[in-house]
Amino acid sequence: MSTRVETFFRSRWVERPPGVTELEPARLPAGFRATGVAYGYKPSGRPDLGLLVCDADDPSSAALFTRNAVVAAPVTVSRRAELAALRAVVANSGNANVGTGEPGLRVAEAMVDAVAKGLDVPATRVGVASTGIIGIPLEGEPLLAGIEQALGTLSPDGGADFADAIMTSDQWPKRASLEVELGRGAVTLCAQAKGAGMISPSFATMLCFVETDAAVDPVTLARLVRGATERSFERISVDGQLSTNDTVFAIASGASGQGVEAGTDDENRFAVALDALLRQLAIEILADGEGTKRLARLVVDGPLAAAEPVARAVGNSPLVKCALGGGDPNWGRILQAAGQALLGGSGEMDLAIESIVVARDGVERGLDDDAQRDVDEAMRQPEVEISLKLAGGPHAGEGAELFFCDLGHDYVSFNSEYST
Amino acid sequence: MSTRVETFFRSRWVERPPGVTELEPARLPAGFRATGVAYGYKPSGRPDLGLLVCDADDPSSAALFTRNAVVAAPVTVSRRAELAALRAVVANSGNANVGTGEPGLRVAEAMVDAVAKGLDVPATRVGVASTGIIGIPLEGEPLLAGIEQALGTLSPDGGADFADAIMTSDQWPKRASLEVELGRGAVTLCAQAKGAGMISPSFATMLCFVETDAAVDPVTLARLVRGATERSFERISVDGQLSTNDTVFAIASGASGQGVEAGTDDENRFAVALDALLRQLAIEILADGEGTKRLARLVVDGPLAAAEPVARAVGNSPLVKCALGGGDPNWGRILQAAGQALLGGSGEMDLAIESIVVARDGVERGLDDDAQRDVDEAMRQPEVEISLKLAGGPHAGEGAELFFCDLGHDYVSFNSEYST
Numbered sequence: 001m002s003t004r005v006e007t008f009f010r011s012r013w014v015e016r017p018p019g020v021t022e023l024e025p026a027r028l029p030a031g032f033r034a035t036g037v038a039y040g041y042k043p044s045g046r047p048d049l050g051l052l053v054c055d056a057d058d059p060s061s062a063a064l065f066t067r068n069a070v071v072a073a074p075v076t077v078s079r080r081a082e083l084a085a086l087r088a089v090v091a092n093s094g095n096a097n098v099g100t101g102e103p104g105l106r107v108a109e110a111m112v113d114a115v116a117k118g119l120d121v122p123a124t125r126v127g128v129a130s131t132g133i134i135g136i137p138l139e140g141e142p143l144l145a146g147i148e149q150a151l152g153t154l155s156p157d158g159g160a161d162f163a164d165a166i167m168t169s170d171q172w173p174k175r176a177s178l179e180v181e182l183g184r185g186a187v188t189l190c191a192q193a194k195g196a197g198m199i200s201p202s203f204a205t206m207l208c209f210v211e212t213d214a215a216v217d218p219v220t221l222a223r224l225v226r227g228a229t230e231r232s233f234e235r236i237s238v239d240g241q242l243s244t245n246d247t248v249f250a251i252a253s254g255a256s257g258q259g260v261e262a263g264t265d266d267e268n269r270f271a272v273a274l275d276a277l278l279r280q281l282a283i284e285i286l287a288d289g290e291g292t293k294r295l296a297r298l299v300v301d302g303p304l305a306a307a308e309p310v311a312r313a314v315g316n317s318p319l320v321k322c323a324l325g326g327g328d329p330n331w332g333r334i335l336q337a338a339g340q341a342l343l344g345g346s347g348e349m350d351l352a353i354e355s356i357v358v359a360r361d362g363v364e365r366g367l368d369d370d371a372q373r374d375v376d377e378a379m380r381q382p383e384v385e386i387s388l389k390l391a392g393g394p395h396a397g398e399g400a401e402l403f404f405c406d407l408g409h410d411y412v413s414f415n416s417e418y419s420t
Numbered sequence: 421m422s423t424r425v426e427t428f429f430r431s432r433w434v435e436r437p438p439g440v441t442e443l444e445p446a447r448l449p450a451g452f453r454a455t456g457v458a459y460g461y462k463p464s465g466r467p468d469l470g471l472l473v474c475d476a477d478d479p480s481s482a483a484l485f486t487r488n489a490v491v492a493a494p495v496t497v498s499r500r501a502e503l504a505a506l507r508a509v510v511a512n513s514g515n516a517n518v519g520t521g522e523p524g525l526r527v528a529e530a531m532v533d534a535v536a537k538g539l540d541v542p543a544t545r546v547g548v549a550s551t552g553i554i555g556i557p558l559e560g561e562p563l564l565a566g567i568e569q570a571l572g573t574l575s576p577d578g579g580a581d582f583a584d585a586i587m588t589s590d591q592w593p594k595r596a597s598l599e600v601e602l603g604r605g606a607v608t609l610c611a612q613a614k615g616a617g618m619i620s621p622s623f624a625t626m627l628c629f630v631e632t633d634a635a636v637d638p639v640t641l642a643r644l645v646r647g648a649t650e651r652s653f654e655r656i657s658v659d660g661q662l663s664t665n666d667t668v669f670a671i672a673s674g675a676s677g678q679g680v681e682a683g684t685d686d687e688n689r690f691a692v693a694l695d696a697l698l699r700q701l702a703i704e705i706l707a708d709g710e711g712t713k714r715l716a717r718l719v720v721d722g723p724l725a726a727a728e729p730v731a732r733a734v735g736n737s738p739l740v741k742c743a744l745g746g747g748d749p750n751w752g753r754i755l756q757a758a759g760q761a762l763l764g765g766s767g768e769m770d771l772a773i774e775s776i777v778v779a780r781d782g783v784e785r786g787l788d789d790d791a792q793r794d795v796d797e798a799m800r801q802p803e804v805e806i807s808l809k810l811a812g813g814p815h816a817g818e819g820a821e822l823f824f825c826d827l828g829h830d831y832v833s834f835n836s837e838y839s840t
Contacts, residue, residue, distance in 0.1 A: 070759030134752025326836030332554025339490030416746030
């Protein structure tokens, strides 16, 4: 997969919705400014502090956070904010501010206070996020100097700079700016995300920021963001590892004058665009997972209670992931991993790779040479589709979907050498 | 870790129990014969068929099998046998006979029948086990010819040949022959095991065979084997993957004339020896996991319901395992992985590496240079001890222990290229 973004919707699994046009990714919706600066944490000198501001007096917002019992100081601090009415979000990269105790909390609070003071808004209306290494103290003073610098460089075209500033081991920035046609005019919908390792989000992703100039009430916004997150960031796994810092912030400025009201056609149009946006971003995160060479989409047809653990067991199996990396149709490992999540259940499942059934009722089908060649060829493509039908059924309206990537040498190299 | 066995009990975590002496590992207890032959499945020409026979008329036996919903044909066939009174066990390596349907079941039954006929015992008194690749049909005819050959080469000193014949990706054989002093004389206690990949046993290990010439009734034998397995094979994880073929068979011939009765001192002596034997074998399996460079023992102090998932989450985290491989004291990943298993709980845990507390109540302790050097040094040893104390407590009598290994390039290489 190339790091060059020709068009945002480039995965086979995401189509550009009707009425959606791509804009220059730096461009933010009306009522937003952003920036990214290098405050000096990253030895490389790359940007490591992002600031996103909504200039509307009365924006709506929504937020989702990790469920890990070990949480970052910025998550603790953000949870206390007015999450339905945020005016700004500040994020640093390089240090996750986790396991840093009271001093870490004070740094996160000081970040919020500095932004609030600079913008002349209450501190309760500023969110904060961090990403990077865990367990290393985070110094406050350079950060506060960086926030001063950021406050002076905010721009309506700062979306790309902001996206650059939140990257850690990401190889390319993940962001898009979309124009979405509604009934009486267009709104702009943007998002910036980062990922790389420790990616198996639950209720949120590593970090994602969504902005729109549509007018959306906080309850509708929260519902839309939650729904889109469930179908995107919660359906990917790089390494099965739930981060301590996962955060999604969404802010709607209303500056376009276009409203998105619950139960209307406009809500559907907006929801479809938001779904596609977050879904493509999630797949970007997976494609740029540490060392990723190949992606797979697994669809499990089965009762919900079984389908979800089966999907996770297969997608997080190091044996399945190594086979995917090797382009190796060693599908017996998919059955084994699925069976591990079905203790005491039935192993009589059907398995297909790109619609070619390789096992029926748990038994290999003795593929002829042509079919075997097709399976071999499919396993060498950059995006592989796998489907698993559990015993019993039909299971209409149930099942689970998971996008996962291979486990390769680059992941091992990167994660053997990260902190030292 | 060297592949040369100087002494069997060579892990820092297993001591040779008092009254236990090592014998030549090929030597079997009185009343047993075994062999290993090359029947022609492995392209390398290495042994791939093992046969173990107990010549006593009325032996006791016990068996444990995988809980995976996808099970091998030999597991299905063995479950129907008289598991408390087995006379023989046959095992092939190279092909796991899984996902092979009715033809696979017929091959496993034919293996049992051929052994039963050759020994003139009922087919219900023969167990069968397989290990190797999943989902490939297993041809019966060459196997039956191999069984003929095996029946002609059985020997009281065949323990090592049998251990060689059950190896797949193992680099060295895992077996021991012990003399155990009881109150009125000695008994012999032997075992052979194999492991390598797909190792996260639940109720059993990949394959393990235990023989003794003590007289042990089947109920006591089953209890002893289950208890020793819980403290050994169930406490290791190479890759978190529960196999489809895990099997433990234990047979007691009684040929020594020494009885081991429930509730006696002799039972304690025998149980301690069996524990140490299986524990060292389990650590051998881990040390010879695919690509293993370094082992860790994790002790979690906490309520049982939390300690076990925390231990598994840490021991199976690819981030923790890569850091272990790199000798990298990136302990923040241990907190993150533990927190993932404690959704909604408290992340305020204490973490120590070789008794040096690196985090207290979830907060880094700012180690001085000497202590940091000690931690760095400890992480580069072949066996690393990690302890994690969950919030609350004391938790006397609870907690969990897990032995795990690193995730390295050799695991990835091996498992990207296995079937192709």
